Amino acid sequence: MSVLFTPLTLRSLTLRNRIGVSPMCQYSSVDGFANDWHLVHLGAYATGGAGLVFTEATAISPEGRISPHDLGIWRDAHIAELQRLTTFVRAQGAAVGIQLAHAGRKASMARPWEPQATVQQNDGGWDVVGPSARPFSSVYAPPRAMSIAEIHEVISRFRESAARAVVAGFQVCELHAAHGYLLHQFLSPLSNERDDAYGGSFENRVRLTVEVSAAVREVWPDGWPVFVRISATDWADGGWDIDDSVRLSALLQDIGIDVMDCSSGGLTPAQQIPVAPGYQVPFARRVKHDAKIATAAVGLITTAEQAEQIVRDDDADLVLLAREMLRNPHWPLLAAHALGAKAPWPVQYERGALR
Numbered sequence: 001m002s003v004l005f006t007p008l009t010l011r012s013l014t015l016r017n018r019i020g021v022s023p024m025c026q027y028s029s030v031d032g033f034a035n036d037w038h039l040v041h042l043g044a045y046a047t048g049g050a051g052l053v054f055t056e057a058t059a060i061s062p063e064g065r066i067s068p069h070d071l072g073i074w075r076d077a078h079i080a081e082l083q084r085l086t087t088f089v090r091a092q093g094a095a096v097g098i099q100l101a102h103a104g105r106k107a108s109m110a111r112p113w114e115p116q117a118t119v120q121q122n123d124g125g126w127d128v129v130g131p132s133a134r135p136f137s138s139v140y141a142p143p144r145a146m147s148i149a150e151i152h153e154v155i156s157r158f159r160e161s162a163a164r165a166v167v168a169g170f171q172v173c174e175l176h177a178a179h180g181y182l183l184h185q186f187l188s189p190l191s192n193e194r195d196d197a198y199g200g201s202f203e204n205r206v207r208l209t210v211e212v213s214a215a216v217r218e219v220w221p222d223g224w225p226v227f228v229r230i231s232a233t234d235w236a237d238g239g240w241d242i243d244d245s246v247r248l249s250a251l252l253q254d255i256g257i258d259v260m261d262c263s264s265g266g267l268t269p270a271q272q273i274p275v276a277p278g279y280q281v282p283f284a285r286r287v288k289h290d291a292k293i294a295t296a297a298v299g300l301i302t303t304a305e306q307a308e309q310i311v312r313d314d315d316a317d318l319v320l321l322a323r324e325m326l327r328n329p330h331w332p333l334l335a336a337h338a339l340g341a342k343a344p345w346p347v348q349y350e351r352g353a354l355r
Contacts, residue, residue: 012223032072049332086169097172104182105130179266
């Protein structure tokens, strides 16, 4: 029997299988609103058999966007279009999740298919903030170091956005503390040069992520899970590493976080990443077994057999796919066939089902 296609229960939510669609930015919103692109893009993964479908990084504030074209949930007006999306995904039997994010010093940038540049204010950009006044690189705008009041405002924005996500019909909430965005910037000593309660020691650097997690858990329904995505290592000397990730994961479990989504990198251009199939899976395994918390594995997972082995070997509780899903939104249905498992094809597609 395939373990990849066994259900996974997280609190009161049961996923139909262990396959999730990783958050993938689409840079296709206007003023933060979801639109037909998001409905079709994410809806295809639900009809394609995934157990869990995540939105892209969804900004908790206008200045928290990576680009002016990011999805957002910083005001109530965003809820209606998101409800249209969640209603469709859930109707196909998939669970639907939202990733809440703030880009920090990596904000106000052009879309990746455009020349890399900071978007200026007269073109719809804005001043960027971070834990310290150190920019990500010479291409990115120098950030302004956040005040304590601004840090507390970010915590409130995460809480308020999570409350909106509940109304919008999301069942899973993931907090983005990876890939060099704001929460990760506070975690890493390479980007956090503060000397107050939010900088310096490990306990101070993790404080914002812990406080945001606690704030979101307060408003997220008890029966639904909360994930945190981390970069398990910065892949750079003197940066955040896997030992730090294990310590943080144990702290987050104590306040009610259910799953650690283990990615890596994105904090510094100096990173040296030994990219290979499944190169981040050992991080998910280490966090799962040392911090005693469920994990998701992500990163160059492309074949049914590879995904099956990750779950079967207890390296992670579920796998999240990104680029492979872009290539084939129906990957889960084909993976089930390859593994001799059963997966529900939409009735509209049954005449094309593999037997």
